[in-house]
Amino acid sequence: MIGGKFSELNDKEKAMLCNGCGAKGGLNVPDLCFTESCNEHDYDYFMGKTIKDKNKADLNFLKRNIKLSWKKPLSLTYGITMYLFVRFHPKGKEAFFKGKASL
Numbered sequence: 001m002i003g004g005k006f007s008e009l010n011d012k013e014k015a016m017l018c019n020g021c022g023a024k025g026g027l028n029v030p031d032l033c034f035t036e037s038c039n040e041h042d043y044d045y046f047m048g049k050t051i052k053d054k055n056k057a058d059l060n061f062l063k064r065n066i067k068l069s070w071k072k073p074l075s076l077t078y079g080i081t082m083y084l085f086v087r088f089h090p091k092g093k094e095a096f097f098k099g100k101a102s103l
Helices: 011-017 035-047 051-069 073-088 090-097
Strands: none
16 A cells, blocks of 8 residues: 655556656646656645645645756746646646545
8 A cells, every 4th residue: 555755655656656747647748857856746646635735745846846956047947837837727736636535
């Protein structure tokens, strides 16, 4: 059973839950330097249950993106844009609640 931390997932579990940047079966987004950050965000969405969990996952996504790209202005802008999309666009909420009973 999957649980715990993202760093504890094996390759098979990561492949099952994570797909890089963009929603599975939805919008494809170039990963640039954010593949691992996007995968961790996918895991946070999988584990989350409430809108509070979604908001926390999105904020952690922003923090990881800034950490990865703070010295690269164009990448930083892209990382912040990805955060804004998942945080405020209806498709972000849809992706979070996909396959879950919304609360």
